[in-house]
Amino acid sequence: xxxxxxxxxxxxxxxxxxxxxxxxxxxxxxxxxxxxxxxxxxxxxxxxxxxxxxxxxxxxxxxxxxxxxxxxxxxxxxxxxxxxxxxxxxxxxxxxxxxxxxxxxxxxxxxxxxxxxxxxxxxxxxxxxxxxxxxxxxxxxxxxxxxxxxxxxxxxxxxxxxxxxxxxxxxxxxxxxxxxxxxxx
Amino acid sequence: xxxxxxxxxxxxxxxxxxxxxxxxxxxxxxxxxxxxxxxxxxxxxxxxxxxxxxxxxxxxxxxxxxxxxxxxxxxxxxxxxxxxxxxxxxxxxxxxxxxxxxxxxxxxxxxxxxxxxxxxxxxxxxxxxxxxxxxxxxxxxxxxxxxxxxxxxxxxxxxxxxxxxxxxxxxx
Numbered sequence: 001x002x003x004x005x006x007x008x009x010x011x012x013x014x015x016x017x018x019x020x021x022x023x024x025x026x027x028x029x030x031x032x033x034x035x036x037x038x039x040x041x042x043x044x045x046x047x048x049x050x051x052x053x054x055x056x057x058x059x060x061x062x063x064x065x066x067x068x069x070x071x072x073x074x075x076x077x078x079x080x081x082x083x084x085x086x087x088x089x090x091x092x093x094x095x096x097x098x099x100x101x102x103x104x105x106x107x108x109x110x111x112x113x114x115x116x117x118x119x120x121x122x123x124x125x126x127x128x129x130x131x132x133x134x135x136x137x138x139x140x141x142x143x144x145x146x147x148x149x150x151x152x153x154x155x156x157x158x159x160x161x162x163x164x165x166x167x168x169x170x171x172x173x174x175x176x177x178x179x180x181x182x183x184x185x
Numbered sequence: 186x187x188x189x190x191x192x193x194x195x196x197x198x199x200x201x202x203x204x205x206x207x208x209x210x211x212x213x214x215x216x217x218x219x220x221x222x223x224x225x226x227x228x229x230x231x232x233x234x235x236x237x238x239x240x241x242x243x244x245x246x247x248x249x250x251x252x253x254x255x256x257x258x259x260x261x262x263x264x265x266x267x268x269x270x271x272x273x274x275x276x277x278x279x280x281x282x283x284x285x286x287x288x289x290x291x292x293x294x295x296x297x298x299x300x301x302x303x304x305x306x307x308x309x310x311x312x313x314x315x316x317x318x319x320x321x322x323x324x325x326x327x328x329x330x331x332x333x334x335x336x337x338x339x340x341x342x343x344x345x346x347x348x349x350x351x352x353x354x355x356x357x
Contacts, residue, residue, distance in 0.1 A: 020241070040244060045267035048237030055241020055249070058202060058225055063245075079230030080237070087227060166271035170244065178246045 001132075003097050003152040007068060008033045010095065010135060017139065018056055018177065022049035022069030024104040026097055030068055032160040037176035040169055041162040047076030050094050054084050057092040060177070064091050066139050071098040071112045071149075078121060084145050085125035093139050093146040094127070099154040107154060122147035187345070188213035190320040191278070192221070195250055198327040200276075201225060202242040202249035204235035209357045210280030210346035211252045232257030236264040240273045248331060251277045255296045255340075258303060265306035268336045275336040276326050277308070281343045288350050299340060308336040316345045 007029040011019065019039040021027040026049075027041035035041075042049060053067035074096045084092065100113035112118060123129045127147040130138045138146050163169060174182035191214055195203070203218040203226045205211065219226040229235050235251040242249045253261075258279060268275050282289070283296015300310050309329065313322040319341060326337040348354045 018245075042267075044270070045237065045264045047233065048240070048264055048267070051234045051237025052241035052244070054227075055202065055238040055243075055247075056245045057241075058227075058238075059242045059245025059247035077234070077237075080234050082230050083227065083234055083238075087225075166267065170271040170273065173244050174246070177244070181246060 001150065001152050002155070003029055003099065004032050004157065006097060006132075006150050006152060010066065010068065010139060012136070015140070016063060018060065018063055018065045018173075020049050020053045020056065020065070020067045022046070022067070022073035024070060024073070025099075026068045026070050026073070027162060028160045029097065031162040035162055037172040039162070040173050043164055043166070046073055047080075049073055050077055050080040050084060053092055053094060054080070054087060054089055057089040058087065061091060063177075064140055065089075065093070067092070067094040069094070069096060070103065071096055071100060071118065072102045072110045074118055075111055075116075081122050081125040081127060081147070085127055087145075088126070089145050090143045092144045093135075093142075093148075094122075095135065095147075096149045097152055098149050099152050101154045103156075107156070119147070119149050186213070187316055187319045188217060191323050192217040194320060194323050194327065196221065196223070198331070199248050200250050200327075201247045202227065202238065203252065204229055204238045204249060205252035206232050206235070206254070206257055208252070208254035208280045209348055209354050210254065210341060211278070212357060214252065214278075232260040233264055236261050236268060236275070239275050240267065240271065243273055248274075249276075251275065253277065253279055255279055255281045255283060255299045256292065258299045258338075259295050262302060262306060265303075265308060265336065269307040272334040273336070274330040274334050275308075276330045277336075277338040278323065278341065279338055280341045280346055284343045286343060286349060303338050308338050310338050310340065312340040312342070314342065319345065
């Protein structure tokens with residue numbers, strides 16, 4: 001499968017879904033699908049995408065939260081799956097777009113190219129592991145925390161860059177989500 | 186006692202999310218936060234996760250605090266870059282090891298590096314010298330962080346925590 005097609009499908013009819021994307025290719029993927037103030041594309045802090053999703057999900061229990069990240073980023077924050085498993089955030093889904101490569105640094109193989117099974121890790125941590133075909137429904141409806149690995153082609157494709165200023169990305173999401181409360185003390 | 190008083194400060198500031206990697210010095214405060222129905226105490230596998238947790242909670246409109254031992258400061262260095270770049274408010278309460286009267290030599294290098302490491306990454310460091318200063322300092326840290334979008338760490342001195350040996354630590 002092609003990663004951009006997968007992410008476009010996940011974000012189709014996203015409504016008021018809150019989206020966190022891990023640094024690198026998945027941040028470009030969500031931007032290619034259509035940038036939104038309710039997206040938080042990361043440019044650093046590798047390993048923290050799922051935890052930002054958890055913090056957001058705990059703070060906004062009535063909203064659905066989707067983390068889209070890469071296999072390398074998820075591997076760096078694998079402990080966060082244990083933390084998410086303890087917190088049982090029902091409104092959180094984490095999707096790993098797995099090309100078995102570190103895409104930004106020369107397409108070196110990650111651990112998943114050698115059989116390391118992130119679905120197995122997530123399952124052992126108590127997350128609800130779902131199939132790709134069920135994801136569009138899962139993201140919006142299924143009690144989580146949900147998790148899926150989607151295997152995609154290892155391809156080099158054009159960059160589609162979101163805004164890069166961190167303070168802007170933070171402030172625009174808070175304003176879109178919280179309205180006037182975003183600026184209240 | 187200062188853990189009860191810190192808990193009251195967190196509560197009156199509206200802190201709702203408490204990320205922590207346990208430390209003997211934070212034992213009582215963690216218990217108080219776990220028992221507080223308005224707070225979500227989140228046990229972390231590494232302190233680094235607490236930065237993402239705090240950032241996500243703030244994106245969602247909630248205040249948080251992060252509790253760790255001084256050794257944990259070394260685990261959060263790179264992700265403090267996100268805190269600075271995004272101007273996320275962050276309050277970290279660090280119970281110190283590797284300073285006055287340390288009995289474990291492996292604690293000393295990181296303990297002694299806490300202040301320069303945090304300052305190098307743009308975190309404001311408050312270091313109350315005595316027990317009576319801890320609670321007013323936490324109060325000030327909460328205000329600085331959440332009124333001014335700053336990352337602030339309060340270093341709770343080892344002398345105040347008062348653990349003097351492995352046996353003493355295990356007994357707590």
